[in-house]
Every structure is written in C-alpha cells, then in structure tokens.
Amino acid sequence: MPSASDAGNAPPGEFSLGDWLVQPSLNLISRGDTRVQLEPRAIDVLTYLAGRAGRVVSKAELIDAVWQKRFVSEATLTHTIAVLRDALGDDVRAPRYIATVHKRGYRIVAAVERVAIAVPEAPPGGCACWLTVGDRDVPLPEGETVIGRDPGAGVRIDAIGVSRRHARVTVRFGRAVLEDLGSKNGTFVGRERITGLRELKGGEQIAIGPAVLVFRVAGLPGSTRTEVRP
DSSP: OTTTTTTTTOOSSEETTTEEEEOEGEEEETTTEEEEEHHHHHHHHHHHTTTTTTEEEEEHHHHHHHHTTTSHHHHHHHHHHHHHHHHHOOSSSSOOSSSEEEETTTEEEOOOEEEOOOOOOTTTTTEEEEEEEEEEEOOOSSSSEEESSSOOOEEOSSSSSTTTTOOOEEEEETEEEEEEOOSOOOEEEEEEEEOOOOEESSSSSSTTHHHHHHHEETTTTTTOOOOOOO
C-alpha cells in the first residue's frame, strides 16, 4: 500500500508549490506574510500530490495513501481538495495548483521544488538553540522539550500560573516550533497568545505565567551563549 511519506516520490521536508512554501512538519503553507495552518490530512494530500507532480493521481490511490482505510468516502477527499484550493487561493475552473481530471483524479500543475534546510552552526557545547531563563541558559536538543512545573520538565518553572506541562518546544534540523499544551493561562510570544504551532526564529520573548524566556539561535546577534547551569 502506498504511503503519504513514500520516500521514492514525495518531496522530503519542505518544498515550494508555485509561489507557496509548504512545511509538512508544521502543517503550514506560507506566501510572503500569509501563513495558513492546515489539518494534517490536508497537508498529507498536498504532499502526496506534490510528490507526483505532473501525473494524475486517482482518488482511490489518494485515499489508500493518506487515510489507509478503504471505507473513507470520496466525499471526504473532495472536501479536503476544496479546503486546499481555498487555502491556496486556487480556482477549480482555471487551476494554478491542483487540477481535477474528470473521472480520473487530481494533478498538481504548479512547479514543485525541494527546499534545502540550512542547519545553523552550533555554538560551543553542540547546541544550535537554547532558552534564556533569568540567569540560566538551557540548551534545546533535537526533539521535544517540555516547559512547566513538572519535576521532569526539560525547562522547569515552579511558579503560580504555570501548568505542570505548560508548553513544548520541538527542535528538528536546527528549527524550533513552540506550542501550548492546553495550559490554563496560555503561552505568549510577545503580547500574542499562541493557539497553534509557532515557529521560532530567534530573539522572541516567551511568557509562561510570570516567567519570561528568550529563545536564542546560534549565529544571530545577541545570541552569545553563556555557561549552562542546572
């Protein structure tokens, strides 16, 4: 059975679709200042089609690859394609991204190119990014780091207004994404309360209850790393 992450076809990691940047790991498409968060199934459909750009992909193949259940109706797929077209600003009558081939399936008509991921040079100690919490610098290794009051949290903040598992930073290939974990008082980047995934670039102030953390990235101005303390 084909998979939505078929290594022989689907663009690995990020890719461009015409003038859009598609980031499957973040369920995100962006163009200039426009950012659209998509449901995982929609991103999976878009990624699968993009990996087979130029050829017609049948509805049955898409359903098998993305949902991996034959009882999913074609109406579900049709709705997902409509969601993608709306997000991309596409027109079913004059498609620039996804074309419908009557009684056959769908075809990507926009140019698809892989996007190389530039991994920042790591500072001494081998960590490319970290959080500054008061007078502490806490390295963020590849993978997930939980922030909260839980004794097992990677970044522990024992204060009123902080949930046990308040937020999480996920680092992949030198890039970091912040998400709230359903905390009571919310997670803020600057003055904005985040409601989904938020990619961090470096220098952002993150409010977790009364604590203010600063996200740092190697190589950016103001990101000189000091001694890491427990």
